[in-house]
Amino acid sequence: MNDSDEGAGRTARSKRADARRNEETLLEAAAAVFVASGVEAPVRDIAAKAGVGMGTIYRHFPTRADLIIAVYRHQVEALAEAGPGLLATSPTPHAALGRWIDLFVDFLVTKHGLAAVLRSDDAGFDTLHAYFIDRLVPVCAQLLEAAADAGEIRSDVDAYGLMRGVGNLCIGADHDPRYDARRMVELLVAGLRQSRPT
Amino acid sequence: MNDSDEGAGRTARSKRADARRNEETLLEAAAAVFVASGVEAPVRDIAAKAGVGMGTIYRHFPTRADLIIAVYRHQVEALAEAGPGLLATSPTPHAALGRWIDLFVDFLVTKHGLAAVLRSDDAGFDTLHAYFIDRLVPVCAQLLEAAADAGEIRSDVDAYGLMRGVGNLCIGADHDPRYDARRMVELLVAGLRQSRPT
DNA sequence: TAAAGATACGGAACGTTGTTCCGCTTGGCA
DNA sequence: TGCCAAGCGGAACAACGTTCCGTATCTTTA
Numbered sequence A, B: 001m002n003d004s005d006e007g008a009g010r011t012a013r014s015k016r017a018d019a020r021r022n023e024e025t026l027l028e029a030a031a032a033v034f035v036a037s038g039v040e041a042p043v044r045d046i047a048a049k050a051g052v053g054m055g056t057i058y059r060h061f062p063t064r065a066d067l068i069i070a071v072y073r074h075q076v077e078a079l080a081e082a083g084p085g086l087l088a089t090s091p092t093p094h095a096a097l098g099r100w101i102d103l104f105v106d107f108l109v110t111k112h113g114l115a116a117v118l119r120s121d122d123a124g125f126d127t128l129h130a131y132f133i134d135r136l137v138p139v140c141a142q143l144l145e146a147a148a149d150a151g152e153i154r155s156d157v158d159a160y161g162l163m164r165g166v167g168n169l170c171i172g173a174d175h176d177p178r179y180d181a182r183r184m185v186e187l188l189v190a191g192l193r194q195s196r197p198t
Numbered sequence C: 001t002a003a004a005g006a007t008a009c010g011g012a013a014c015g016t017t018g019t020t021c022c023g024c025t026t027g028g029c030a
Numbered sequence D: 001t002g003c004c005a006a007g008c009g010g011a012a013c014a015a016c017g018t019t020c021c022g023t024a025t026c027t028t029t030a
Helices: A017-037 A043-050 A054-060 A064-089 A093-109 A114-119 A123-149 A159-169 A181-192 B017-037 B043-050 B054-060 B064-089 B093-109 B114-118 B123-149 B159-169 B181-192
Strands: none
Touching: A017 A043, A017 A054, A017 A064, A043 A054, A064 A093, A064 A114, A064 A123, A093 A114, A093 A123, A093 A159, A093 A181, A114 A123, A114 A159, A123 A159, A159 A181, A159 B159, A159 B181, A181 B159, A181 B181, B017 B043, B017 B054, B017 B064, B043 B054, B064 B093, B064 B114, B064 B123, B093 B114, B093 B123, B093 B159, B093 B181, B114 B123, B114 B159, B123 B159, B159 B181
16 A cells, blocks of 8 residues: 555655566556456466566566456445445435445456456465455445345345355356346345335 | 267167276266365366376366266256256245255255356356256246246246356355355345236 | 277376576666 | 666476377177
């Protein structure tokens, strides 16, 4: 939260100029390759696209997960920050929850393979997993709690499980026209509704 | 396509005895390894466990998918055949659907990594994917239609999407105690309900 | 039963990945 | 200008799925 912050002060800092340039180039190249070939694109492809060697990419981003986090950090932050606003401006907490989840789904399905990688049990992606959890689960929990307090939904659903379920539903949403992830998420969210407090 | 199977007249040429024995051994070894290390276990491990070479495994099962299909064929068939029975013995079609999906979930979550491999976009698993679709989607469609006809659920949900959604929800159900796939599937199925039965 | 031919086997070898390592290059500073 | 650590490129390594082919074994036939 500090190393890339250059808003205040203008010192060149510890990093060498070429290193900073490379990091930037790498991020752009990775973003481009992710769009073109999905998040699981070979690291070599990214290095090639950026015109750097393998060593460089691993120096800046010790694991693929770090690179993915760096590329999508802004969008994840925006998603996390959108929660409270939705809660304030939506007619009901349940509506806010629905919209927020829509945003999450939009984010996932437009990043080829990201949902799959997110739930990967591969140890290398632990930090990616943890980042998403840390950043988004609390927001979801807040929305969920508000909706539960309003009596709109069951109160026995935890945010982690829901996020995970939604993420899972988004897996493979691209390259299978017959599968509509949004629709399934819609059903899942519908299933949250309180049957009806007599 | 001519010398491999002479259907008319003579019985198809029988395989060599050692080949048949190996195939059996291989199936047992694969089943054991799948239980121990998951469906994505290295092919070499299976070959080693069976005490055969790599060539042998690939001759009998040209792709990993074929091996997986062979190992789980019986269970998938049983699942497919259970559909009509449930429909006949359950109080309502929706209950039958729920139970059948429970069986499907049980099957998936007890096979480490199977759900993940099922939705894999890896071309090598196309035949596995197709097998599950061919065998299970029609059964699910029948249950779904019965429930829709009874006015219990929305009529605009297709079996393929639902199966796919349920399968997705089961991904990573093992090795994450915080995630309860059954619960999520339950919510999804609850979401199917018609909001107003007329 | 023995030879011939078909069949199947083992495992080395290949291609593709992620990741590490190390000798060389180069930016930043005195 | 010259030093030297930060940084770089890409070869090298390990793990995987898959293919290939020389060899061993089974089956058939004389």
